[in-house]
Amino acid sequence: MEKLTLAEAERLNNSMITEEHLRIHALNVRYAMGAMARHFGEDEEHWEAVGLLHDYDYEKYPEEHLAHTEEPLLAAGVPAADVRAILSHGYSIRNDVRPETNLEKSLFTVDELTGIIQAAARMRPQGLRDLEVKSFMKKFKDKKFAAKCNRELILTGCEMLGMDVKDVAAICLDGMRPHAEELGLGGTGEPVG
Numbered sequence: 001m002e003k004l005t006l007a008e009a010e011r012l013n014n015s016m017i018t019e020e021h022l023r024i025h026a027l028n029v030r031y032a033m034g035a036m037a038r039h040f041g042e043d044e045e046h047w048e049a050v051g052l053l054h055d056y057d058y059e060k061y062p063e064e065h066l067a068h069t070e071e072p073l074l075a076a077g078v079p080a081a082d083v084r085a086i087l088s089h090g091y092s093i094r095n096d097v098r099p100e101t102n103l104e105k106s107l108f109t110v111d112e113l114t115g116i117i118q119a120a121a122r123m124r125p126q127g128l129r130d131l132e133v134k135s136f137m138k139k140f141k142d143k144k145f146a147a148k149c150n151r152e153l154i155l156t157g158c159e160m161l162g163m164d165v166k167d168v169a170a171i172c173l174d175g176m177r178p179h180a181e182e183l184g185l186g187g188t189g190e191p192v193g
């Protein structure tokens with residue numbers, strides 16, 4: 001395999017991730033990465049595949065996250081560049097694999113950023129459907145909201161990308177919104193429009 005495919009990422013992820021909240025997190029990151037690929041004019045399916053697989057070892061090894069990723073994924077035939085990309089989302093927390101490419105910098109950033117989007121959408125009757133960047137930014141600035149989502153990492157990632165948080169958030173929202181139902185973020189209110 002030259003590039004990780006979506007089918008292979010799904011197969012590998014399903015072999016390790018069973019908990020619903022982790023499955024949903026992987027999908028959030030998948031769709032955000034697809035939108036980031038679109039922004040950079042890159043291969044959407046490929047970026048989605050890397051996003052989907054990024055927490056491959058987290059359920060089984062939460063304390064040793066990313067220490068059980070390189071060997072099995074390389075053995076499964078995942079290209080070394082894609083394995084590196086996955087490892088680099090743990091930069092400064094789990095390892096010293098610095099994000100270098102736009103794919104890596106995007107993954108590093110949207111991993112945390114999508115957590116805030118998810119938490120914000122969950123509080124709204126229309127879920128993700130009418131969540132706009134302005135509301136996201138309010139939640140981003142409120143450090144007590146979804147406090148586990150690391151704002152410093154998000155800002156570091158945006159700096160690496162040379163982009164504003166609000167612009168990255170807008171891209172992620174666009175990527176995730178069409179999949180609101182699948183992400184459990186369809187809301188409980190009446191359909192819009």
Ligand SMILES: [Fe+2]
Nearest residue numbers: 025054055111
């Ligand atoms: Fe993650």
